[in-house]
Amino acid sequence: MQPVSFFSDQERCEEFVKAVRRWGSMYPTPYAVAHSAADRQLADFPRFGRDDETCERHGTDTVYELFWLNIFGPKLVESIGRERMLSTPAHLVEELPNGSILLVLRPSAADFASEEARVAQARAHVHLRPDLDFDTVLRTLKDRSAALAPVEPRFHPDVAPFLFRLPDEFSISERQRKIAELNAFRPLAPEEWLPAALPSDVENPERIVESYGDLSEGLVAALHTKVPSLMEETAESLTDLDFYFWRENFPERYTRELIDEHTAPALGAYLGGVLVRRLGGRWVPRKKLEESQVRVGKRVWLPFLRARRYMQSRQALLDYSLTQFFREAERHRG
Known part of the structure; x- marks a missing residue:
């Protein structure tokens, strides 16, 4: 052809x-x-x-x-x-x-x-x-x-690295229409952050942070052959994850039990780990996982909460993308 x-x-x-x-x-x-x-x-x-x-x-x-x-x-x-x-x-x-x-x-x-x-x-x-x-x-x-008729991609800059990968996943006759739809897409402003940190309420913060590392390593072990960049823990790794979960229709393909009890917590730990490693963040662990925070600059971010919302549906993968979350945290770092 x-x-x-x-x-x-x-x-x-x-x-x-x-x-x-x-x-x-x-x-x-x-x-x-x-x-x-x-x-x-x-x-x-x-x-x-x-x-x-x-x-x-x-x-x-x-x-x-x-x-x-x-x-x-x-x-x-x-x-x-x-x-x-x-x-x-x-x-x-x-x-x-x-x-x-x-x-x-x-x-x-x-x-x-x-x-x-x-x-x-x-x-x-x-x-x-x-x-x-x-x-x-x-x-x-x-x-x-x-x-x-050709449509020029004009994607929202916070999610453009993710969206540029999507049109080729559709049949060739649908791609221009999909580009137009994605041009019009505007992600929701991230709400998974606080202006001031909730104090840690765990007895051994270091041990809890280590457990987050274990969760993150579990995600890497499960997906590294399909998403090789996971090993690098970069912004690009998050975009690769966005694309992988969207292409696989992961939230709707797998059971809610698997996602809520395993995938979402592991993903939240990985996302928080990228904020720590790439943006100089610091974990503030809490007993309730979704309240656990990563301080970056003057804000604290809630990666576990973001991961849970992200994994609700295929559309949620766009609305709550990891790519955009990292970009927003990066913007408020200084």
Whole structure:
């Protein structure tokens, strides 16, 4: 698979068409296309809105969509009408030796989403399917072009390192829409902090802080093969964790018991440890885990409380990201 821009050169497109012509002549096929993968997804190729059983039973029994390059097998050609198909308004319409027809809409595949290309696509489609309405077909094609129009990422700076990783996790046809959604996303201002520390209420603070280290090491041991940067305890490690938990849909994939009793406490300890190591913070342990604090500058931060809120849902991973929490603490360090 090549990016569509690969086909911006018309000579390259011509060579590709020649290769397809040879292939289509040697190996008869009922139906084949070459087109933008993203646009094919939006067209629901090859189902075209049908369920699997219908697709299996009927195959491609009509021209549901028309793409940049199309090979129609003899059965489909006869169904539409050979003369009608050969008279399609297109850049190239050619009958192959085995009775198939090769149809290429335009000289180049790269500008498939342009106004001119969409008009040509709609006109040719309606020619093959007189039962379709030209304006309706064209409007659908233009909507697809709008959905694929490039959107420049303008993510909130506090979560940008995390958000930049998300679009590639969606199908190629959804990515621009997702970028637009993420551009509009504004994380909640962190509330897991206090202007003054609650005094430690434990008998042996050093031992409790050691237990936080044990919790943190447990998280590293469990996830270091999937998130190797955990060993480094950096801001980037937190972003890697954000992405890992989001990609795995961790809060909704695993049991609430596992998360509340094991993952969230270990994550809170790790988050607090990063504040200590990278921002010069100091633990202020408390009997109640969610009240345990890390003093950084003039504020004290509540990493265990943040971790619990963070692990409530997949959306919470965005709303309460570790990346943003660290950035906010870093901003108030001095």
